[in-house]
Amino acid sequence: MKRRQFVQTLGAGSAVAGLGLLGGCASTGGSSAKVVVIGGGYAGATAAKYVRMFSDYQIDVTLIEPSAMFVSCPISNLVVGGHKTMADITTPYDNLSKRHGVRLVRDRVDSIDATKRTVKLAGGAELPYDRLIVSPGIDFLNDIPGLNKPGAQDKVLHAWKAGPQTAALRAQLEAMPDGGVFAMSIPLAPYRCPPGPYERACMVASYFKQAKPRSKVVIFDANDDITSKKGLFLKAWDEHYKGMIEYRPKHKVVDVDVATSTLKFEFNDDFKAAILNVIPNQSAGSIAVKTGLATANNRWCEVDFLTFESKAQKNIHVLGDAIQVAPLMPKSGHMANQHGKTCAAAVVSLLQGKEPPALPIYANTCYSFVTATDVVHVASVHRYDAEKKTMLTVPGSGGLSAQASALEGQYAMAWARNIWADTLA
Structure with a gap:
């Protein structure tokens, strides 16, 4: 050969x-x-x-x-x-x-x-x-104190390495009551797969649209704006998931209160959600x-x-x-x-x-x-x-x-x- x-x-x-x-x-x-x-x-x-x-x-x-x-x-x-x-x-x-x-x-x-x-x-x-x-x-960088506590990472998942956490995050979504909020945080670039978080928001919203229509996805992005395929994602969110996906840029997560399922930010108010999906710095x-x-x-x-x-x-x-x-x-x-x-x-x-x-x-x-x-x-x-x-x-x-x-x-x-x-x- x-x-x-x-x-x-x-x-x-x-x-x-x-x-x-x-x-x-x-x-x-x-x-x-x-x-x-x-x-x-x-x-x-x-x-x-x-x-x-x-x-x-x-x-x-x-x-x-x-x-x-x-x-x-x-x-x-x-x-x-x-x-x-x-x-x-x-x-x-x-x-x-x-x-x-x-x-x-x-x-x-x-x-x-x-x-x-x-x-x-x-x-x-x-x-x-x-x-x-x-x-x-x-x-992942261990720079979020709340996630370093025993058992925290079994409850607040990243699922940014495909495997057991992928299935576990899916199970969390299935167990969440209709009307719950899925909150995802995106780290500052560079990180693995720039458009991946925005795709995930679409996939979670597609499940909510079918099975839990009163639920919502909130994206907290540490970056100033959507880092990849901005126009295409915004169009998809408007056409398919209007009112179901909310995007908030310039929200850098600095800590997580796992007991109360709360995100804490550098400059913004705390946010509590039914499911936290925190993608750490890498x-x-x-x-x-x-x-x-x-x-x-x-x-x-x-x-x-x-x-x-x-x-x-x-x-x-x-x-x-x-x-x-x-x-x-x-x-x-x-x-x-x-x-x-x-x-x-x-x-x-x-x-x-x-x-x-x-x-x-x-x-x-x-x-x-x-x-x-x-x-x-x-x-x-x-x-x-x-x-x-x-x-x-x-x-x-x-x-x-x-x-x-x-x-x-x-x-x-x-x-x-x-x-x-x-x-x-």
Whole structure:
């Protein structure tokens, strides 16, 4: 399966990404080259698969992931709204092993020794690497005192990592009496998936409209305004959920009284609701911070965008939502998948003693459901700028939906099926 160029087209609205890459054995002795990948999300799982593929299956790849199954954050808001199930967004990791020979290790990483090039697992094992790919996703800053009390986070959920909290938030909505208020808080950007909170508001309102018509959604946004697809969301709220969704910008949550289900703000009056959905401030996953990779405000990891190699540690590459993004680059599942391929091409080239591809180009498409069937999207194309040493959007590329439509809903589900297959099959 030798390739001189990998061409990727992924789902409706995607652009073509070309990565020049020569096949062949690694210069370190074929299968003796070892790549360890931490984290099996969109970026990490994609990188693990494509390092194997781009090296003609000559490089040994180990993927460390504590979860037994991949659960997708994109589409998870439909589970919250009752339009999909957890099974619909859950995919096994088996094919990475069976089809691509990736060694799967179900464990957590305790520490990284960048000098010895080893990864120590919580279970005690130690794995050597030639190149390490760190894709830890996000963790949450513990800067809301009330949420640090015992049991608080079992009652006030974020559901910003798809999994048990997704199902738990859905259960809270089902148990809430008609006439109750669902209050959601959005942190200051940057955070994972810029349009995600506004999509969630739509999905919760779609459930209320059907089952609890006297209920209401109130959005408290720490930002000055809606951060993504503003006009499209405002139109959807007016057309489908008039009087049911209330949006309040410049509301920064500083504390939560869990006992009384009350939000406390920096400058605004307290607000009590039946359900609180607090999305905290975020940073790169804790292993990245612990290893000293989070060099941007101790929150995000700065990388060389040609290779995704950390600017803090040689031979360690960082991907996905954990990085300090380039201008106008969103923290999205699609973008993380593109990071994984770009990094895989670079890692294989470096292990083969070659220069990494010099002009990575990749796309992002982000779909948002505004009803159970109707969807809007935003798309962009990004190209490496050698002078500025960063990724820049291609002038005239991308754009927004003209309006929400059921056809785009079909595109969105096709996108989901395609990217899950591209990442995991």
